[in-house]
Amino acid sequence: MTEASSPEHRADITTDNEPLLSVEGLKTHFRTRDGVVKAVDGVTFDVHDGEIVGLVGESGSGKTMTSLSILRLVPSPGGRIVAGRIRFRGRDLLQLNDSEMRAVRGREISMILQDPLTSLNPVYSIGNQVAEAFRSHSGRVAHLADRVANVLRQVRIPAPERLVRSYPHQFSGGMRQRVSAAIAIASQPKLMIADEPTTALDVTTQAQFLQLLRQLRDEANLSIIYITHDLGVVARLCTRVVVMYAGRIVESGPVRAIYKSPAHPYTRGLMRSVPRLGDDRDKLFQIPGQPPHLLNMPLGCSFRGRCAAAREICEQAPPDRRVGDKHIAACWFAGQPELVAETGGA
Amino acid sequence: MVALLQVSNVKKFFPAPRGWALWRRAEYLKAVDDVSFEIEEGTTFGLVGESGSGKTTLSRLLLMLQAPTGGSIRFAGTDLREFKRSPAAYRRAVQAVFQDPYSSLNPRMTVGDLLAEPVIVHRTGDAAAASRRVDELLDLVGLSQRSRNLYPHEFSGGQRQRVAIARALSVGPKFIVFDEPVSALDVSIRAQILNLLADIQRRLDLTYLLIAHDLAVVEHVSDICGVMYLGRLVEICPSRELSRNPLHPYTQALIAAVPVPDPDVPEPVVVAGETPSPLNPPSGCRFHTRCPSVIAECRSLDPVLREVSPGHWAACHLVRPSSRVNAG
Numbered sequence: 010m011t012e013a014s015s016p017e018h019r020a021d022i023t024t025d026n027e028p029l030l031s032v033e034g035l036k037t038h039f040r041t042r043d044g045v046v047k048a049v050d051g052v053t054f055d056v057h058d059g060e061i062v063g064l065v066g067e068s069g070s071g072k073t074m075t076s077l078s079i080l081r082l083v084p085s086p087g088g089r090i091v092a093g094r095i096r097f098r099g100r101d102l103l104q105l106n107d108s109e110m111r112a113v114r115g116r117e118i119s120m121i122l123q124d125p126l127t128s129l130n131p132v133y134s135i136g137n138q139v140a141e142a143f144r145s146h147s148g149r150v151a152h153l154a155d156r157v158a159n160v161l162r163q164v165r166i167p168a169p170e171r172l173v174r175s176y177p178h179q180f181s182g183g184m185r186q187r188v189s190a191a192i193a194i195a196s197q198p199k200l201m202i203a204d205e206p207t208t209a210l211d212v213t214t215q216a217q218f219l220q221l222l223r224q225l226r227d228e229a230n231l232s233i234i235y236i237t238h239d240l241g242v243v244a245r246l247c248t249r250v251v252v253m254y255a256g257r258i259v260e261s262g263p264v265r266a267i268y269k270s271p272a273h274p275y276t277r278g279l280m281r282s283v284p285r286l287g288d289d290r291d292k293l294f295q296i297p298g299q300p301p302h303l304l305n306m307p308l309g310c311s312f313r314g315r316c317a318a319a320r321e322i323c324e325q326a327p328p329d330r331r332v333g334d335k336h337i338a339a340c341w342f343a344g345q346p347e348l349v350a351e352t353g354g355a
Numbered sequence: 356m357v358a359l360l361q362v363s364n365v366k367k368f369f370p371a372p373r374g375w376a377l378w379r380r381a382e383y384l385k386a387v388d389d390v391s392f393e394i395e396e397g398t399t400f401g402l403v404g405e406s407g408s409g410k411t412t413l414s415r416l417l418l419m420l421q422a423p424t425g426g427s428i429r430f431a432g433t434d435l436r437e438f439k440r441s442p443a444a445y446r447r448a449v450q451a452v453f454q455d456p457y458s459s460l461n462p463r464m465t466v467g468d469l470l471a472e473p474v475i476v477h478r479t480g481d482a483a484a485a486s487r488r489v490d491e492l493l494d495l496v497g498l499s500q501r502s503r504n505l506y507p508h509e510f511s512g513g514q515r516q517r518v519a520i521a522r523a524l525s526v527g528p529k530f531i532v533f534d535e536p537v538s539a540l541d542v543s544i545r546a547q548i549l550n551l552l553a554d555i556q557r558r559l560d561l562t563y564l565l566i567a568h569d570l571a572v573v574e575h576v577s578d579i580c581g582v583m584y585l586g587r588l589v590e591i592c593p594s595r596e597l598s599r600n601p602l603h604p605y606t607q608a609l610i611a612a613v614p615v616p617d618p619d620v621p622e623p624v625v626v627a628g629e630t631p632s633p634l635n636p637p638s639g640c641r642f643h644t645r646c647p648s649v650i651a652e653c654r655s656l657d658p659v660l661r662e663v664s665p666g667h668w669a670a671c672h673l674v675r676p677s678s679r680v681n682a683g
Contacts, residue, residue, distance in 0.1 A: 067544075216625045241615055275543075280616065
């Protein structure tokens with residue numbers, strides 16, 4: 010199946026070049042009445058041209074804060090990027106002034122959010138809102154109506170000439186999300202951040218939207234950071250996976266390596282706790298306990314309180330262990346057979 | 356075994372707003388249109404379907420929160436209409452757990468009070484008995500005794516859902532409706548709650564109706580699955596057959612659309628189009644506008660739900676007894 014094998018191949022071609030986006034040692038902290046919340050605490054990853062990177066994590070893992078930090082949209086006052094570099098096409102985004110950053114947002118890096126009903130304006134027509142995306146990035150635009158129709162056609166909205174006069178409430182959830190995608194690609198950005206864009210959609214609509222994202226990646230050479238908690242979607246869509254837990258990356262690597270041989274106990278547990286169609290297990294594997302409170306993080310490995318393989322050494326911050334080609338896990342025992350045994354096989 | 360719940364030809368129509376055009380014929384949104392099934396005691400019936408399929412409306416009818424437009428629902432042999440005069444008896448026997456434990460628990464009450472309240476309201480015991488009951492319930496759902504003095508906001512989503520489950524259990528029901536019980540929870544917490552539901556069912560011999568859009572969850576938890584599309588049940592089958600032998604083309608499309616967490620599984624063929632408006636459903640088979648194997652009679656003739664093999668029912672013209680449509 011070409012669809013399934015091509016993405017990884019692409020990643021291999023491009024990894025030698027300089028990455029499109031390179032996040033290094035990013036720390037985004039929030040000052041609260043009760044102390045400092047380290048929402049993002051030392052995150053490092055790259056996104057290459059034409060790659061779809063899945064940022065996987067649960068609520069509070071810092072995946073959304075990481076993406077907001079890339080766009081420098083961290084809620085303020087309270088939140089602040091305290092350390093790190095975000096290199097995008099040769100520039101450090103953290104060094105740009107406000108007007109330079111505004112030129113990057115939406116034009117070079119765009120975003121799609123979970124709920125298109127709240128991100129689209131209910132009192133403007135679809136056509137008007139897509140046209141605004143062109144106007145705000147390029148001022149006066151010739152043949153605006155044609156370009157609006159073209160970009161709507163690119164996201165597979167049928168009969169766009171007729172539908173430009175419609176309003177968001179007249180569209181279904183899937184069509185609304187297509188409009189968000191049209192607005193996001195109007196200025197031909199290099200990178201799109203999609204934050205749980207299909208969580209509010211039905212499965213058949215979700216499948217159609219994922220297909221659209223793959224087409225946009227191929228047609229527009231778009232790179233995508235896809236934020237989700239759904240391991241199924243990641244396997245379908247992404248070329249590389251970054252797994253976050255309590256503000257840090259616990260594992261990253263090519264999608265096949267992560268799914269076939271997850272090396273971090275958290276990733277392993279997550280994979281085994283999800284029910285799959287057609288499996289006969291009577292009882293699901295369950296990761297005990299809850300994620301740690303961000304105000305009260307344990308020293309060392311943040312997962313050790315829930316980990317069956319935890320030892321004394323886990324009280325020290327775990328090293329990033331290389332367990333395969335571009336496959337890294339932040340665990341003292343990553344790649345060792347005892348770990349596999351203690352966290353219950355594959 | 357005996358059917359604890361019997362749903363026969365149940366319909367629920369909502370009048371659609373006509374606006375100012377009072378001369379126009381009243382239109383109805385047929386949220387549930389002629390649905391029949393049974394749930395046997397001690398089993399779980401899973402209901403899947405996309406938004407607008409009518410699964411939540413159906414659950415509201417079973418919970419006696421709304422009266423059906425037509426048809427009948429019998430609980431333990433008694434028609435729901437007979438419970439109308441004394442609904443408390445029905446509410447003791449039938450409870451519900453909803454998706455969002457943030458909005459279903461009163462933020463101003465401690466967990467102890469939340470769990471004792473139903474016992475006191477239903478007069479199943481005095482204050483001392485209620486307090487003992489709270490102890491039992493906390494144990495049953497795996498919460499510490501310390502929790503009784505805490506408020507809902509002091510819990511995580513998973514723990515809060517445990518409180519909601521304990522509250523549903525407090526009056527000793529026989530039947531519980533779970534409407535999307537894990538979809539608001541984090542992935543690593545979902546397995547804990549699903550295992551807890553199975554454990555409680557075994558220990559207390561309960562009967563469940565589980566509504567969820569996640570097919571893998573429904574298949575895992577249920578004994579029998581029902582698939583809804585635009586107000587109709589299009590397929591009923593033992594859960595083991597849901598993914599292994601789906602008969603209705605819509606079920607096949609749903610199964611194909613579920614993203615499998617395995618990058619080596621080939622990309623499925625995606626069903627085209629979107630669910631039509633339930634205000635104006637297609638004629639004949641309601642799925643014919645999107646069905647890949649549509650034939651002429653699908654456009655005019657409404658297929659009936661027929662038993663194709665023992666325990667496996669499908670409403671499709673192409674499904675003959677012990678055959679399978681190849682809808683890709």
